[in-house]
Amino acid sequence: MTTAGAPRRRRGRPAAGEADGGPSARERILTAARTEFAARGYDKASIRGIARRADVDPALVHHYFGPKEQVFASSLRDAVQPALDIPDVLSAGAPEEAGERLTRHLFGVWENTFTREPLLAVIRSAVNNETAASIFRATVVRQLLKRVAPQLTGTDAELRAELAVAQLVGTAMLRYIIKVEPLASADPEDLIRRLAPVVQQHLADG
Amino acid sequence: MTTAGAPRRRRGRPAAGEADGGPSARERILTAARTEFAARGYDKASIRGIARRADVDPALVHHYFGPKEQVFASSLRDAVQPALDIPDVLSAGAPEEAGERLTRHLFGVWENTFTREPLLAVIRSAVNNETAASIFRATVVRQLLKRVAPQLTGTDAELRAELAVAQLVGTAMLRYIIKVEPLASADPEDLIRRLAPVVQQHLADG
Numbered sequence: 110m111t112t113a114g115a116p117r118r119r120r121g122r123p124a125a126g127e128a129d130g131g132p133s134a135r136e137r138i139l140t141a142a143r144t145e146f147a148a149r150g151y152d153k154a155s156i157r158g159i160a161r162r163a164d165v166d167p168a169l170v171h172h173y174f175g176p177k178e179q180v181f182a183s184s185l186r187d188a189v190q191p192a193l194d195i196p197d198v199l200s201a202g203a204p205e206e207a208g209e210r211l212t213r214h215l216f217g218v219w220e221n222t223f224t225r226e227p228l229l230a231v232i233r234s235a236v237n238n239e240t241a242a243s244i245f246r247a248t249v250v251r252q253l254l255k256r257v258a259p260q261l262t263g264t265d266a267e268l269r270a271e272l273a274v275a276q277l278v279g280t281a282m283l284r285y286i287i288k289v290e291p292l293a294s295a296d297p298e299d300l301i302r303r304l305a306p307v308v309q310q311h312l313a314d315g
Numbered sequence: 316m317t318t319a320g321a322p323r324r325r326r327g328r329p330a331a332g333e334a335d336g337g338p339s340a341r342e343r344i345l346t347a348a349r350t351e352f353a354a355r356g357y358d359k360a361s362i363r364g365i366a367r368r369a370d371v372d373p374a375l376v377h378h379y380f381g382p383k384e385q386v387f388a389s390s391l392r393d394a395v396q397p398a399l400d401i402p403d404v405l406s407a408g409a410p411e412e413a414g415e416r417l418t419r420h421l422f423g424v425w426e427n428t429f430t431r432e433p434l435l436a437v438i439r440s441a442v443n444n445e446t447a448a449s450i451f452r453a454t455v456v457r458q459l460l461k462r463v464a465p466q467l468t469g470t471d472a473e474l475r476a477e478l479a480v481a482q483l484v485g486t487a488m489l490r491y492i493i494k495v496e497p498l499a500s501a502d503p504e505d506l507i508r509r510l511a512p513v514v515q516q517h518l519a520d521g
Contacts, residue, residue, distance in 0.1 A: 235493055236442050242493050250495050271489055271498040272482075272509060279485020283477055287441055287448050289456050292477040303478060307513050 137163040138170055140227070142184035147230035151181065151238035181234070181241060182248050188227035189249050191218040196256035199312075204262075208273070208309025209301070215277050216297050219285060229285060261312060273311035276304060343369040344376050346433075348390035353436035357387065357444035387440070388450050394433035395455050397424040402462035405518075413466075414479070414515025415507070421483050422503050425491060435491060467518060479517035482510060 132140070141162035145154045156177060160167040174180040186193075191214070198214045199207045218224045234241040258266040280300065283289045292300075338346070347368035351360045362383060366373040380386040392399075397420070404420045405413045424430045440447040464472040486506065489495045498506075 233442055236439055236488070245493060246495060250493075265497075268497050268501055269509075271495055272486065272506075272513075275485035275489050275498075276478075276482045276513070277485070278488060279481035279483070280478065282442070282484060282488065283481050287451060287456075289452060289477055291471075291474050292481075295474055300478075303475075303517075307478075307482070307516060310513060310516075311509075 134163070134165050134169060135173055138165060138173060138180075139184045139187050142170075142174075142180050143188060143227050143230040143234075146181055146184065146234045146241065151234055151241040154181075156180065178240075178244060182244050185231050185234075185245060185248060188231045191215075191224055191228070192249060193252060195253060196260065199257060199260050205309070205313070207260075207312050208307075209305035211273065211312070212277065212301050212305045212308050215281070216301055219281055220297050225285060232282075232286075263313075269311050273308045276307055276311070280304065340369070340371050340375060341379055344371060344379060344386075345390045345393050348376075348380075348386050349394060349433050349436040349440075352387060352390065352440045352447065357440055357447040360387075362386065384446075384450060387447060388454050391437050391440075391451060391454060394437045397421075397430055397434070398455060399458060401459060402466065405463060405466050410468075411515070411519070413518050414513070415511035417479065417518070418483065418507050418511045418514050421487070422507055425487055426503055431491060438488075438492075469519075475517050479514045482513055482517070486510065 138159060142154075142159045145159045145162055149155075149158065154177070156170050157167050159180065160170045163170070170180060174183045195211065195214070198210050202210060218228065231245070235245040236242075254267050254270065257270045261270060263269075280292070284292045284295075284300075344365060348360075348365045351365045351368055355361075355364065360383065362376050363373050365386065366376045369376070376386060380389050401417065401420070404416050408416060424434065437451070441451040442448075460473050460476065463476045467476060469475075486498070490498045490501075490506075
């Protein structure tokens with residue numbers, strides 16, 4: 110995602126897994142960070158705990174990502190990359206089909222365990238901790254709204270974009286986290302068919 | 316809410332607060348339970364911790380409510396009573412205005428701190444723990460759907476009711492938990508005006 114955090118030289122013991130083509134130490138640290146923040150909560154999560162989960166030296170975590178707040182922001186940035194793609198998805202075709210493109214895009218992310226789990230971990234952290242929520246707002250939400258709102262015509266574009274996202278995020282929460290039936294087992298195409306017009310209504314309604 | 320948990324005789328030291336008209340020991344235990352489950356997570360929460368927060372003997376918690384799972388279910392039942400009122404709200408007028416009644420009812424609950432906070436505590440627990448989520452499904456969701464679905468005409472009534480609730484729950488999450496602006500500061504009447512037609516569309520659309 111970014112190369113800004115790449116270290117000039119490494120400290121501590123060499124990271125395991127890279128020589129045999131496994132995930133890089135950086136990737137392992139980000140995955141470990143999401144697990145640590147989701148499992149222990151933002152306040153109790155520690156650089157040391159993240160390092161242990163990633164099987165690296167704590168100094169390496171700090172060297173790549175800085176203090177805890179920045180480790181969280183980085184772990185979040187990778188997890189929410191699909192959300193950050195939303196502006197491009199919206200602008201990639203006719204405005205009257207933006208609702209369906211957005212709905213289809215997010216179900217594409219959520220129906221895939223590899224992209225869903227990091228996102229759910231971030232949501233769990235933000236739901237549970239005010240500091241995590243505030244980092245989430247400052248990084249993801251601001252970035253997104255700044256790019257989405259100008260694409261929408263009419264008044265209250267930011268609010269309408271949020272209500273569209275609320276429909277999809279609420280559906281994700283009931284389907285993947287609380288696992289409410291029959292929603293949890295519903296066919297994704299059926300859900301897209303039902304939700305796209307509603308999302309479109311929010312996006313289009315000035 | 317229920318009198319089934321009322322003890323025949325009390326054990327442990329007498330509960331504080333009742334003599335001077337404060338909340339009953341039962342109410343204090345339920346409030347303490349929601350705080351304990353939200354703060355520590357379902358797995359780490361304990362009867363002892365709940366008793367400490369409520370300033371009662373642990374034996375009294377067990378005597379009123381039984382083991383941890385049942386303490387959670389009881390603390391949840393009180394917190395979600397406004398949600399359990401939904402079937403009555405839906406049937407209390409013309410079907411074509413059910414979407415507005417539901418939206419207005421839930422905003423009435425959420426805009427009041429005293430009814431919002433217990434509900435948010437329950438949601439935090441369910442988002443964070445599979446056991447808590449499963450108790451939530453078995454008690455709240457089942458009860459609700461059983462009474463709501465028969466009121467809706469057309470196919471897939473349960474699924475449609477869940478998508479309506481998803482719009483409102485997603486909005487609540489972004490507004491009250493993540494506190495995303497401008498949604499967090501938007502006028503409730505403006506939100507009801509925007510959301511009621513969408514909720515109605517889900518409820519009515521066969």
